[in-house]
Amino acid sequence: MRIGVFVCWCGSNIAKTVDVEKVVEAAREMPGVVYATDYKYMCSEPGQNIIQDAIKEHKLDRIVVASCSPRLHEPTFQRCVEAAGLNPYMVEMANIREQCSWVHDRTPEATQHAIDLVRMAVAKVAKNEPLTRSRLGITRKALVIGGGVAGIQAALDIADAGYPVVLVERTPSIGGHMAQYDKTFPTLDCAACILTPKMVDCASHPLIEIWSYSEVEEVNGFVGNFEVKVRRRAKSVDESKCTGCGLCLEKCPVKDIPSEFDEGTGTRRAIYRPFPQSVPNKPVIDRDHCRYFQTGKCGVCQKICPVGAIDYEQQDQVVTEKFGAIVVATGFDVWRDERAMAQFGYGKYPDVISSLQFERLMNASGPTDGKIVRPSDGKTPRSIAFISCVGSRDEEHGYPYCSKVCCMYNAKQALLAKDKLHDVQTYVFYMDIRANGKGYEEFVRRTIEEYGANYIRGRVSRVYPDGDQLVVKGADTLLGRPLEVRVDLVVLATAMKPHDDAKELARKLGISTDQYDWFSEAHPKLRPVEVLTDGIYLAGACQYPKDIPDTVAQASGAASKVVGLFSKEAILSEAMTAYVNEDTCVGCGLCVEVCPFGAIELVEVVDREKSTRDNQVMKKVARVNEGVCKGCGTCAAACRSGSARLRGFDTKQILAEIDALADAALAGRQ
Amino acid sequence: MFEVENKIRQEAKRVLENGLVELVIGWAPGSVPFRTTPVFIDRPEDVDKLVWNPVCANNLAVYLPKIAKDRKVGIVAKPCDIRSIVALIQENQVKRDNIYIIGLGCAGVVDPSRLELAGVRLSDVTALDWAADGIKVITLNGEQLLKSTDVHRDMCLACTKREPALFDVKFGEAVLPSEVKPRELPELPEERQKYWSEQFSKCIRCYACRQICPNCYCEVCFADRVEPKWTAKKAVPEENWMFHATRAMHLAGRCIQCGECERVCPVGIRIAELMREMAEAVKNKYDYEAGDPNEEAPLLGTFRENDVDPAQHS
Structure with a gap:
């Protein structure tokens, strides 16, 4: 055994706290070590050359690099030694930066600590065994969950690169929130004008299948080889026959269902499509409200349909399909907690509405054909107050985070209101204006300076009615005085929040969420599109509030990750995976329960052949799917019988580390 | 006691005869009257070996993982024994379908070593039974009534779960302890x-x-x-x-x-x-x-x- 130890200064990160030369000296005395040296940046090209040259010159067969966290540079040094002819798993990292120099002052203890860490790594590497990664195939077909602008963009980009995509959307139409908007900041492009062509592109793309009115039920498998169960809910309309003529939509007798798409500002029928430009453009029957499904009597749509497309007998279908990658683009919900918004009278006074409802009132395809009117009496408002940060930046009632887009849509809505109603007076109550995007600050200035919006810095304490008007009571903190404004309409910039069932989807996908249930990215800066589960990518506001340009950019980023994955010949599996000693496994199944990746299952094996009875004695044992295993070691920690083991972290390796440390301590820290 | 004991025997006989199980695990008289021993009965004619009394201590669930692996087994079980069975089912060590539970309502089990301390001459004991408010010891010289708190096992003195939580058939009544014995561990x-x-x-x-x-x-x-x-x-x-x-x-x-x-x-x-x-x-x-x-x-x-x-x- 010939171990080489390479101690890194990390510039001054390590060297200013730890006496690197002393660590090298101590390493030379450790069992099995034949060579030790130090260098300023071991990860740099000259540093890696030092390692590779030493491997050749001193015939090293095991390497310890004492530097930073293995999370940062383990792959770097694995590649380095592999290039010099060693198995990449013959490298151990001693983390003398995060776990040593950064937490100590320059003291002898710091150096001693570094020596101990190196001693443990040397003891461990002596027990390392070469590991190999196997090659796994890839199903080159992507699943995109969520048909908003993020999902649409991701699906188009992946399909344009030549790979088939299934776009799953929960509602009857793709389009998402963007389809609800009137115009978009800061360019005031009509949202529908820029979105609907993309929706049509999706529908007509030969490589994209849109599964609307569908939800993901179960996700199994691993990168390149996911197996996904999708429930395709019964639309009660035979899509192969329906021409989308819309006759049924006019004749359905159930007329008064609040339209989800219009945020309750308008109504829809029991057979409906969310909006005229829906994709697919064929209606569905909402069975919870349909008179036929509720009472068994009606059938008007079936009688009137000229092509006989109405099918009341249709059943949900659960489809299982294989995918190589998954893009999660499920977007956001808006905060609707009426109780928490009681101070603003939301849900109590009809003329207090949410920004998304106001968006529908402004929209030419909305319930009022784009006329801004008060929900209470249909009159044109002469004054409107926009209140920002409703539920955002408000730990007490809502969420502590900033919803990021409200400042901008407040400005947009104030501008558009003025544009449509020339003599309206607009007030915007704000905490501070966050307008950091291309053209954003200029846009807000334009709303204030050219469109006469009255921006008032201060929080609103209460909204209450007075006659047929509303009084907005708050404070102007710039002038330092209380303030009351009488207006005809109040618009609340409600917070963006994760869907209520975001956590459930996260669980199905095996990905993590943050404290609010937004999906967590793999690294906040360097891996913002990936999650910790390989082959699953995030796009859009399901991760955190985002505006449309950021959403589209991330969607294209996610798509490029998928395309990058699909363009590989094969996937290399993890080498440091768990395995089970089936002889000692008692099949208690605890490892199955604790595995965060669903990589372990119980299988029945022959325990022994029996001569007295003409049957075999079977037993259940745990078995690891090494393609799914990420080598976290939870199973090995949970296993009482010591049957679950982790390659690269075998008990004998861990004990060697502990023994090395204990021996040093017992010997009085030589 | 004898009523429950008879019911256990009849039920064991029934499930053995109609082939519901291949084997019934229960308690049989021990070498001395104040002890019992596990018994494995695979013939209906042997069911009279089965007993039920305050010294039926063994948790017979311990045999299940090996014995009930590839055959159907009946087991006579106290509430605590049944909790063991539940745990074994949850940990995949036995299949629920492979076991037939003859569950018993419990009134607490006696620690034989405490009988002497309570003034019983062990050599005189001929049988033990539960009484209305304690344990009845039948000796050569007559009957002796002992307080539960004096002769029960510690575990039983702290036990309030005396109803079977899972069973196929249930006999006997549960009797809760009048007070729960607190732990005696030092605080610091x-x-x-x-x-x-x-x-x-x-x-x-x-x-x-x-x-x-x-x-x-x-x-x-x-x-x-x-x-x-x-x-x-x-x-x-x-x-x-x-x-x-x-x-x-x-x-x-x-x-x-x-x-x-x-x-x-x-x-x-x-x-x-x-x-x-x-x-x-x-x-x-x-x-x-x-x-x-x-x-x-x-x-x-x-x-x-x-x-x-x-x-x-x-």
Whole structure:
């Protein structure tokens, strides 16, 4: 055994706290070590050359690099030694930066600590065994969950690169929130004008299948080889026959269902499509409200349909399909907690509405054909107050985070209101204006300076009615005085929040969420599109509030990750995976329960052949799917019988580390 | 007692005769009247060996993982034994379909070593039975009525779960203890350490506690492993600590409080007290009780949103 130890200064990160030369000296005395040296940046090209040259010159067969966290540079040094002819798993990292120099002052203890860490790594590497990664195939077909602008963009980009995509959307139409908007900041492009062509592109793309009115039920498998169960809910309309003529939509007798798409500002029928430009453009029957499904009597749509497309007998279908990658683009919900918004009278006074409802009132395809009117009496408002940060930046009632887009849509809505109603007076109550995007600050200035919006810095304490008007009571903190404004309409910039069932989807996908249930990215800066589960990518506001340009950019980023994955010949599996000693496994199944990746299952094996009875004695044992295993070691920690083991972290390796440390301590820290 | 005993025998006969089970595990008279012994009955004509009395101590669930693996087995079980069965089902050691549970309402089991202390001449004893407010000992010289608190096992004095939680048929009435005996452990950590050091120093490493425990079903116990050698075989205090502490951790959230470990310990280590301490911690922190058929999975394999982080609440 010939171990080489390479101690890194990390510039001054390590060297200013730890006496690197002393660590090298101590390493030379450790069992099995034949060579030790130090260098300023071991990860740099000259540093890696030092390692590779030493491997050749001193015939090293095991390497310890004492530097930073293995999370940062383990792959770097694995590649380095592999290039010099060693198995990449013959490298151990001693983390003398995060776990040593950064937490100590320059003291002898710091150096001693570094020596101990190196001693443990040397003891461990002596027990390392070469590991190999196997090659796994890839199903080159992507699943995109969520048909908003993020999902649409991701699906188009992946399909344009030549790979088939299934776009799953929960509602009857793709389009998402963007389809609800009137115009978009800061360019005031009509949202529908820029979105609907993309929706049509999706529908007509030969490589994209849109599964609307569908939800993901179960996700199994691993990168390149996911197996996904999708429930395709019964639309009660035979899509192969329906021409989308819309006759049924006019004749359905159930007329008064609040339209989800219009945020309750308008109504829809029991057979409906969310909006005229829906994709697919064929209606569905909402069975919870349909008179036929509720009472068994009606059938008007079936009688009137000229092509006989109405099918009341249709059943949900659960489809299982294989995918190589998954893009999660499920977007956001808006905060609707009426109780928490009681101070603003939301849900109590009809003329207090949410920004998304106001968006529908402004929209030419909305319930009022784009006329801004008060929900209470249909009159044109002469004054409107926009209140920002409703539920955002408000730990007490809502969420502590900033919803990021409200400042901008407040400005947009104030501008558009003025544009449509020339003599309206607009007030915007704000905490501070966050307008950091291309053209954003200029846009807000334009709303204030050219469109006469009255921006008032201060929080609103209460909204209450007075006659047929509303009084907005708050404070102007710039002038330092209380303030009351009488207006005809109040618009609340409600917070963006994760869907209520975001956590459930996260669980199905095996990905993590943050404290609010937004999906967590793999690294906040360097891996913002990936999650910790390989082959699953995030796009859009399901991760955190985002505006449309950021959403589209991330969607294209996610798509490029998928395309990058699909363009590989094969996937290399993890080498440091768990395995089970089936002889000692008692099949208690605890490892199955604790595995965060669903990589372990119980299988029945022959325990022994029996001569007295003409049957075999079977037993259940745990078995690891090494393609799914990420080598976290939870199973090995949970296993009482010591049957679950982790390659690269075998008990004998861990004990060697502990023994090395204990021996040093017992010997009085030589 | 005899009524319940007869019902057990009839039921055992019935399930053996109609082929519902191949074997019934129960208790038979022991070598002396104040003890019983496990019995395995596979012929209907042998069912009269079965008994039910206050010294039916053994938790017979310990035999299930091996015996009920590939055949249907009937088992006569007290409520605590049934909790063991539930735990074994949850941990995939037996299939519910393979066992037929003859469940018994319980009135507490007697610790024979306490009879003498209560003034009974053991050589005179001919039978024991439950009485309205205690234990009736029938001796050559007549009957003696003893208080439950004087002669019950510690585990039974602390037990309030005397109704079978899972069964195919149930006989007998549960009688709850008039008061629950509190734990007797010292409060201060250093005193506790001393207490357990003294307890464990007595250990001769016979592993009776492990062998009798239905939950200790590993084919190769950590204590028997040679590579790595987690604990040496010699009975010295530090190795004893390693054995008992590790065994306790392996049973954390799993022990169902039958007290068999303590009953069979030849040197009287208060192992059940340690287990009870652990079970109470689990109950307080996670609102979980091992052996509850309403729980779907073992505690350590279950994650709930409101689970406390023990690191923050210790």
